[in-house]
Amino acid sequence: MPLGTLDRTPPPFFRQGTPALTKLALCSALAVFLMAADSRFKLTQPLRSAMATVLLPVQRGLMAPVQLTQAGSDYLQGLKQALAAQNEVRAKLARQAERAERAEQLALENTRLRALLDLRPALQVKSLSAEVMYEAADPYSRKVFIDRGATHGVALGAPVINEAGVLGQVTRVYPLNAVVTLLTDKDAAIPVLNSRSQARSAAFGGAEGGGLELRFMAGNADVQVGDALTTSGVDGVYPVGLAVARVVRVDRKVDSGFARILLAPAAPIDGVRHVLVLEPLSAQLPPLPELAPEPVKGGKGKGRDRKAAPASGAAP
Template identity: 80%
Template structure:
């Protein structure tokens, strides 16, 4: 083979075109130009919108199985929660029905026992709904004003309660509003009954931290933390059985004959908006009997020289 016919060109693998550095510079410049054009001139926005519009059906079709799986899982979870809630509500309704039946039975039994013992029927307490307008600005007292007064039937000394328990007592009555002294006031006091031990005592306001204080209790009294105190009903103001407070702390001091007992109010004093004003029990109770007249004592004085008779009177 003659030497002139040989192909002396390098193979394609060793062929070199544009230098790599030049390509890098050109691609970088093109990328910077496209970014500036897209950011400043918005040149690629129509292209991007057209591509997004074209790919939207494909994207939605691909998301259908994912959405179905999520929807199915949420449906099964919601169904399970609904079944659990229904079962709990059914149990609660069954227990409430049992309590209602038991309460009706106890009320009937109470009526029969009162008739058997010839006692007066239980007092029916009347109530008036009211709304708290504002609290007194005095920082050293706890008083609130309600939008019901003498024209609405509010009387002095009426108990004020809400759904949780006793809040206080009406201490001043105006024609269109009334002032309520709350249980936490320093001048407030209420007779209470320990629901566990059936021991009577008196709770006073004014303790630190918005608490009540159970005073005049012996150091060895049968009281425990967590005992619930209710109204005793013997004061002629509060109906019996209303929740008042719960014992939160007991300090039995050796050097003192009384225990220091703090109570947490059953009804939240702060943030109360709607209340019920009850009629005092003294309005329905019969008046106290008048004291019998004391008989006149016989006179032991006699006239001078006269002798007393056998009955002790002068002749």
């Protein structure tokens, strides 16, 4: 075989070009130069803008399936939530319609019964809207100031309520504002009626946890957790049927004759902004009849009032 026909080039494995370290140094220097030039002279800004413009349709085309899937999922989820909310609103409207119909029937029945029994019509309580300005600075009491006073028709002892129930009672009146003592105050008390057992009692403030409690209740009293307490109206101040509190705890101790009954106010005490000030029922009730003087039995004392007789009961 002639020697001229032999391939004398070395195999690729044995070929040696530019060293790898040199290539790394050159590439690194070129990268640093390009970064510095781009940072100072904005050399690649036109190229970057052109590439972004060219690739924008491609990017949007690739994102279209993802956006379509996400939009479809959001639409289906929103539709499901809307249907659930619609069903809930319909159920709530049905319940409210039933309650309104029942209340109307009860009102008509109440009117007929009062007319049948020749009773005077139910008292119409006047109300005055007010706004809570601030709480009292005394840390040992629960009192708030409202922006209505004597010039607006606020009376001393007027009940104060909101949409949830009774909040308290006006205890001090000024010309342009008034002080309301809340039910949770240690000196507050209100007569209540158990809606389930129809038993009357009195709720006092100052209980642990910022709530109320029923005092002087027998250990075997018919009171259960969850019982709703409303105003009884026997005090001549609060109208009948206003929500006051709910029983949250009943402790019946063997060694004590009384039960410890804790209540949670029906109306949230903290965070109240707007309230209604009601006219006390005593302003609408008829005055108490005066007792006629009773004559003292006997000759000389006849016709005199018993109050004029001596305390010992001897004849004058």
